[in-house]
Amino acid sequence: YYTAAIRNLVIVMPPALYNFGLTLRDKKQFVASRKHYEMIMNIAGAVGQDQIDSIIFDNSYLLCIMNSIDGGEIDTAIYNHREFAALGISNVQAANAIAAKLEADKSDKLLSFVQEANRIYPLEPSFKKVELNYYLERGETSLALQKAKELTDSDPNNDQLFFIQGVMYDELAKKEKNKILAADTKKKSLKSYQRAIEINPKNAGAQFNLGVNYINDASAFVKEYNSLPMNPPKDKYEKLRAEIKSRYTTTVSYTHLTLPTNREV
Numbered sequence: 001y002y003t004a005a006i007r008n009l010v011i012v013m014p015p016a017l018y019n020f021g022l023t024l025r026d027k028k029q030f031v032a033s034r035k036h037y038e039m040i041m042n043i044a045g046a047v048g049q050d051q052i053d054s055i056i057f058d059n060s061y062l063l064c065i066m067n068s069i070d071g072g073e074i075d076t077a078i079y080n081h082r083e084f085a086a087l088g089i090s091n092v093q094a095a096n097a098i099a100a101k102l103e104a105d106k107s108d109k110l111l112s113f114v115q116e117a118n119r120i121y122p123l124e125p126s127f128k129k130v131e132l133n134y135y136l137e138r139g140e141t142s143l144a145l146q147k148a149k150e151l152t153d154s155d156p157n158n159d160q161l162f163f164i165q166g167v168m169y170d171e172l173a174k175k176e177k178n179k180i181l182a183a184d185t186k187k188k189s190l191k192s193y194q195r196a197i198e199i200n201p202k203n204a205g206a207q208f209n210l211g212v213n214y215i216n217d218a219s220a221f222v223k224e225y226n227s228l229p230m231n232p233p234k235d236k237y238e239k240l241r242a243e244i245k246s247r248y249t250t251t252v253s254y255t256h257l258t259l260p261t262n263r264e265v
Helices: 002-026 030-047 054-070 074-086 094-104 110-120 126-137 141-154 160-173 180-201 204-226 234-255
Strands: none
Touching: 002 030, 002 054, 030 054, 030 074, 030 204, 030 234, 054 074, 074 110, 094 110, 094 126, 110 126, 126 141, 126 160, 126 180, 141 160, 160 180, 160 204
């Protein structure tokens, strides 16, 4: 009897629950459907995931979460994800579906969920990107920069991440009142743009922003140049001219890629 009971629990019940759950889902009875997949997950938690057919197990996890989302039970979806994770069972696709729903709804639960997901899936970058966008939308540049640094460390060949990092350094440099710290932060922004261009020479945003930075630098030297007395020391005069020329020349090398040509039009 024991052997027969185990066989029914592991072999017979999961497929039956799975198919009945699909029927209920097709009828848009999402809550009832979810409960069937919860039962499969509970069986897996009791006897071990490896005892359940892998396709049934993987799909049951995802369908459990999706039924909660589609049934308007986002809190249940979060609870199920957390409960399964505590049992050592996880699924990135399901977690991404929860994050996408929370993001679409502009839910105040988004940040706490993606932070929890980052702990469960430390090698998965998608949750760090959601968190980055969360901080960017709220103008929390320092926190966004911290998250961008984590992403560039884990994905060092992503030019867009380095471009975003450069933009954030630019914003911080503008806000910094200490001139020395502002100059240091500005150097970091230039370095980020340069890295983005190294990875992808066609990154127009990085090309343009880098060019703008050199134009701004040139403007500062032009202002100093125009303020010189009528008969300035020749070396001072020549040095400023060289600085201005160097920056304008560099600017052209970056901005020409971002401007339309006759061929492109």
